[in-house]
Amino acid sequence: MAEKTPTDIGPPHYEKFLPPVIKKNYGKWAYHEIPRPGVLKHTAEGGDVLWSVRMSTARLIATETVRWIADLAEKYCDGHVRWTSRNNVEFLTTEEKNVDPLIKDIQAGGYLVGGTGNSISNIVHTQGWVHCHSPATDASAIVKAVLDELADEFTSMKLPAKMRIALACCLNMCGAVHCSDIAILGIHRRVPEINHSDLPKVCEVPNLAASCPTAAIRPVKVDGKNSVEVLAESCMFCGNCYTVCPAMTLNDPEMDGVCIWVGGKVSNARSEPAFSKLAIPYLPNNPPRWPEVVEAVKNIVEVWKKDARKYERVGEWINRIGWPRFFEKTGIEFTKYHIDDFRYAGLSFKRTAQQRF
Amino acid sequence: MAEKTPTDIGPPHYEKFLPPVIKKNYGKWAYHEIPRPGVLKHTAEGGDVLWSVRMSTARLIATETVRWIADLAEKYCDGHVRWTSRNNVEFLTTEEKNVDPLIKDIQAGGYLVGGTGNSISNIVHTQGWVHCHSPATDASAIVKAVLDELADEFTSMKLPAKMRIALACCLNMCGAVHCSDIAILGIHRRVPEINHSDLPKVCEVPNLAASCPTAAIRPVKVDGKNSVEVLAESCMFCGNCYTVCPAMTLNDPEMDGVCIWVGGKVSNARSEPAFSKLAIPYLPNNPPRWPEVVEAVKNIVEVWKKDARKYERVGEWINRIGWPRFFEKTGIEFTKYHIDDFRYAGLSFKRTAQQRF
Amino acid sequence: MAEKTYETPLCDELEKGPYPSFVTEIKKAAKKTSYAKGVLGLLELSYKEKIGHWKHGGIVGVMGYGGGVIGRYSDCPEKFPEVEHFHTMRINQPAGWFYTSEALRDLCDIWDEHGSGILNMHGSTGDIVFLGTKTAELEPTFADLVAKGWDLGGSGSDVRTPSCCCGMARCEWACYDTMQLCYDLTMHYQDELHRPAFPYKFKFKMAGCPNDCVASIARADLSIIGTWKDDIQMDEGAIAEYAKTLDIAADVISNCPTSCMEWDGKTLKIDNSNCSRCMHCINVMPKALKPGKERGAALLMGAKAPIVQGAQLSSMFVPFLEMKPPYEDLKDFIDAVFDVWGEEGKNRERVGEFIQRVGMGNFLEVIGLEPIPEMIAYPRDNPYIFFEADEEEEEE
Amino acid sequence: MAEKTYETPLCDELEKGPYPSFVTEIKKAAKKTSYAKGVLGLLELSYKEKIGHWKHGGIVGVMGYGGGVIGRYSDCPEKFPEVEHFHTMRINQPAGWFYTSEALRDLCDIWDEHGSGILNMHGSTGDIVFLGTKTAELEPTFADLVAKGWDLGGSGSDVRTPSCCCGMARCEWACYDTMQLCYDLTMHYQDELHRPAFPYKFKFKMAGCPNDCVASIARADLSIIGTWKDDIQMDEGAIAEYAKTLDIAADVISNCPTSCMEWDGKTLKIDNSNCSRCMHCINVMPKALKPGKERGAALLMGAKAPIVQGAQLSSMFVPFLEMKPPYEDLKDFIDAVFDVWGEEGKNRERVGEFIQRVGMGNFLEVIGLEPIPEMIAYPRDNPYIFFEADEEEEEE
């Protein structure tokens, strides 16, 4: 430790980790098939074949499990394995005969095979109560509870289209939550509690006041010391003040909770990428398994599954049937909170006499 | 004049002015046909027929012409006539045999018959230099020059769809200019000239400063008197300050001019109502016949006429082919001014990888 | 009147060409009135100098009214004394712009006597605009108008002259009686129309169906647009007739925005539960298709021109309301809006801007309307929700 | 290490059910490390109290770097002394997340020795996240990582760890070599990655085609998305094969967003000049259709999460750029952006927000890019144009 560690070496070069079949056929893949859920078969121009077996994980993973994955990779894939952009594991083998035994071993280990094609893949999520300082809800627990309920949709491919669910535990939205078919978002609902004695020590009042997007924070003197006050009716609980200043806490056991968003997407396939829109403004935090949230997500998945046409992502389906029908079919209550009143508000009003009865 | 005139009597009741065939068939019309340009034939459920002959006017009209219209109405329509929402005149008769002679008389008087169906109807416009105090351009002259060029499209029905052109002489946009297939808009391009000696007498500085949407106006003292200054780089020449305060003039012979907008619509038919979008940021004021403006409008009409599908309004056509093609096909130059930088700017950026080559 | 006639070579250029010329109109009037001579001269100067020659505003009017007259003074009265004053008067048009020759002559007589003999038929809001007279003529003109049964329209921060499409008078698609409603509201709100007491102007426009032939959705604070709830009426025989000359698949079906129509070459099917009442198919086949029988209107609110925060289109508030006199529900709605906007609107804040400032949700609460998804194009996509304290309490 | 094991009835509930359980993972780690025991205990408390138990931030790191470590302290160290410190380290993943078993074991060995034995595979930005250790272990962990060829990723106001889809390694649609570019940029911007000197974070993500399997358009300041210029490659035989099992009309043609495809039951025609490169038809018929041969990438910029002014998606800047090492044009573009945003961006202002603040037109001018209509969804609809003085001069 006395010696200075070299810096700026960057990550290992990816080539070191590529299986030979990939090195050989790099950029020369011809097409792929999905012979069964969780299994991709890529065929190269020259005829070489690569089998990928996709396995679920909780993302949060013990070294013991990673070592077990390494073992499986060695057993079936000459040590080659990768992770996907949604935290699934992919075992890579050229041998079709390895596929079945590999799957058996995976399942025996308590993990699932699936997440391909028109399925629900892993729920992309964030740290929650496991690590972060600003969560309005937990991440991993909700993800686990929801996916337990929807595991069948991970291991099969019976949906109209891909279903991408994501969770973020606060409005910072680590992850692409804002463009998901269904997004679960932790949300605070009370005005920051100000620790007037710490505040002058830990933050600068002008910066803090400037951090508020609605100008709800005003400098005041409290007991002769510099501090701030929050205009309650101007606060929409975004938490930006807390990011800037630890003396402004929003966390609250009873007021925090979860909201649900629908209809976003990222791909450019068919329709353009789109933001998710508010479906349910608030559901309570109900650990450890958040039954209200699980129910809400399941309901949306089921209604969509039944009603959507082939290849219709959630947002594309809603665009076809219209938002009034979405609320009708899902039975979700429409409230004034659904109506935008932030920066672009007016643009989301229905500016046409076109309507269905 | 000594006696007080009664007030609040309201307009005459419309029933007094309705022809008998309308009174009889009020709310009982079955269908209409457009047997020829400028002629509507409405058939009632019971079989009664009403012929409407639509005639152009300049909107600005002499009593002499109105009396002539009254004469014609008496000659052919038992004195019944109406104006349309786009300033055309409609002669109303039950007698088919009156139609031809009426049209001949109208044409002999120097007026046109047309404006129905898929044609260019009259250009809705405003006061301009004839009457208003804030125009950046004239209204009536440009309208006359453009319609002279496009008169054939008024008297025939050979366009893909209706074409609604409108003109407003300043950003106040009296009329539905902002939702027109083609809009011609007077625009200022220099910072208000401040009359510091009048200013304190004719306006209140705080109101004036508050009137500026970009906060470009700041209170200052000039020669000890209250006045304002304008931050040149923050001014986008909207003229709101002038509306509030006559001491802030924007009119300028060389800097004022016209911009051209396309693709708006009002009806809910097929697509939803839509705003017009900027096509040409600036064309000079070139009285009395504004050849650059005439050319620009004609070009857009012609390209659209050639390229659009049946029933495709300008905006619907552009939505199908995409804006890059619109600029390509019309040969209009795309500039940084086309890119929105006002309130909703980001939303008009191309937020997708979908694109044509 | 004054003798002087001005040289107007630039104006004269505008007498050429096939479309009716406003210069020709002014010249016709100039045979009778000096105002018209003056304005032509002044216009010539504007064309020469590329700039307007009217001064800013000027408050003039008639006794008892705060609106209806726009004051106007030339900035070069020394050159054109005829138009030193050139005020316009806005005369409330009859609903649907129907006239008799007699009524037109009454108006002409009055204006030839008291003013320039030039009119706008009509102003953009819909009024008959008497274009140009002097202050001293305002009261006499008004007295003569009233004597013949006419009244002034709106200007300033008041209810502006309502206008409407011809509706049931001449159109088979009118889903409610636009002209009757226009007249009714005009009479009902006479006080609000003549005596500006609002934060800013308020415009009503009524269209009988979603074709919106008065452009109400683009330029009325309250746009009342006819529509229907039940199925489109179909006449199968007439459809068969159209099929002979019309490419129903290309021209009708493929233009239906909701793809709710089917055509197999023989039978036309409409999934009315998905029809968005856009009118296209009805427009193309007026003999075969008609709006349904359960008719009424949608109320949309908030359209305006761009100044200051950008233009707005009206947006949906009430998807369907039966439109029967005395229109009590409608008037209750309007009064609720006037109450809150009249009270809390800022100076020069249109109702559409007001709604955006206070938030649509809050606005609905105050006027007592349930929020429904029909009011929005899509729910919010930002997570900045102003949860309310009392509601939160309830939920615990 | 510490002996204490906590009762965790609530956590235990989360071991039930078919999906892999993070609680089970933590318990596995808890067999080896006290950190894992502690975090489980603390989590149990959070489930009981419905609130997090971590304090705000804390600046810790390794020598020579300004990023890569997120400091974290428990707010109840008296109850859970094992996690009084619980910092995470972000380790820059290999491009495309490919590993060998050996590499994985190296990482596990290091983390079992120095930390909690819990990882995130991977963090939302793409890093390998070592989840929880104490300050004193940071330098030793780092030294061991470097010894095995690993380096830290980004955090704070720096270039964040770039990430990419597997691209040419395992996908037939990759229009450029995402992994190579990812590695190249990561190495090229090592200084910017490790030493925060920007107004705020800057993220790169590379997707090989418009399917965008790394969600780059939603969450990268610079989204580099593969595309092609020429015609979609077609294999007629394979199309005929698909036609046997696939309803090409319904599943392919009618989903084409530009309606640029025709299918008569036998021949497939694509009007490539109207194809918007959406990928749908290719996705559905991977054996028959392929992106064209003239391949490259589009550069889109500005995506971010909602704080503060609302979320943004990246928007088009360069419709097409060939993507060949050493990627000079791309780096010139990036450097131009870093220059102006680095200089003029406000504190905590992402590049997308910066562009909106200064105006896209002005921004383009500064970075030296021509404005083109491909950059916009539609031209401005408000008339508030900031005409520039010098340009006006020119026009006279």
Ligand code: SRM
């Ligand atoms: C492995 C992975 C890339 C990686 O480098 O890790 C990947 C791999 C493939 N994607 Fe993807 N996609 C991967 C994340 C994504 C994402 C990003 C995300 O989910 O966050 C998207 C954007 C999702 C969105 O729009 O919200 C994505 C949108 C697509 C699409 C477009 C789907 C659509 O119709 O909207 C396709 C096309 C298709 O599936 O037909 C596609 C197709 C594919 C193909 C078929 C490409 C190929 O030929 O190899 C691969 C197998 C897909 C499958 O699972 O059925 N991939 N794909 C990612 C797997 C994530 C996982 O574990 O579930």
Ligand code: SRM
């Ligand atoms: C007379 C008038 C109403 C009035 O009370 O004055 C009127 C009358 C009719 N309109 Fe209109 N429209 C009239 C202004 C409008 C306007 C408003 C405007 O132009 O400012 C619109 C909205 C335009 C827009 O979207 O920007 C309008 C959009 C329509 C449409 C929808 C067109 C579309 O496809 O978008 C129809 C349907 C059609 O023509 O098939 C329509 C249809 C009709 C019909 C066929 C209705 C009927 O069955 O009687 C009438 C004859 C139309 C014709 O001229 O071909 N009318 N119509 C107005 C004549 C104005 C003129 O002199 O040109």
Ligand code: SRM
């Ligand atoms: C006469 C007329 C134009 C015409 O040639 O037809 C007109 C003329 C003026 N309008 Fe207008 N507006 C006229 C219809 C409109 C319309 C169209 C409509 O009503 O359907 C609009 C757009 C819709 C709207 O209300 O937003 C319109 C939007 C404005 C505005 C912008 C208001 C806003 O909220 O953005 C102003 C500025 C203001 O009020 O200060 C304005 C202001 C003015 C003033 C009073 C100038 C001023 O700044 O004080 C103009 C007097 C001109 C003059 O000297 O004659 N005028 N004005 C129209 C009224 C005639 C009539 O009563 O029939």
Ligand code: SRM
């Ligand atoms: C670890 C990680 C979440 C995870 O569980 O995976 C994470 C965790 C945090 N993020 Fe994040 N962000 C992580 C990916 C993201 C992403 C997704 C991405 O990079 O693709 C986003 C959305 C995209 C974006 O950049 O906009 C994201 C948007 C934010 C923001 C909002 C930034 C904004 O401009 O709106 C903040 C707030 C801030 O920067 O002050 C934030 C702040 C934070 C902080 C540092 C909390 C804070 O306020 O200081 C979190 C530390 C949590 C902890 O204690 O571990 N994090 N953060 C992700 C990084 C892991 C990695 O390196 O691989």
Ligand code: SF4
């Ligand atoms: S979403 Fe918020 S609470 Fe969750 S990890 Fe990111 S910053 Fe922390």
Ligand code: SF4
């Ligand atoms: S939570 Fe957001 S809105 Fe509320 S005071 Fe803090 S910064 Fe302002």
Ligand code: SF4
């Ligand atoms: S558009 Fe402007 S200049 Fe023209 S009449 Fe209206 S307010 Fe006057």
Ligand code: SF4
């Ligand atoms: S013209 Fe508009 S932007 Fe310029 S100073 Fe006046 S109010 Fe402000």
Ligand code: SF4
């Ligand atoms: S708006 Fe409808 S009802 Fe009124 S005239 Fe136009 S088409 Fe007829």
Ligand code: SF4
């Ligand atoms: S009215 Fe419009 S939406 Fe309804 S069936 Fe006809 S075309 Fe389709």
Ligand code: SF4
């Ligand atoms: S983004 Fe395109 S190239 Fe990359 S993995 Fe996905 S489908 Fe393949």
Ligand code: SF4
């Ligand atoms: S890529 Fe998309 S736009 Fe192009 S032909 Fe295929 S489906 Fe149509």
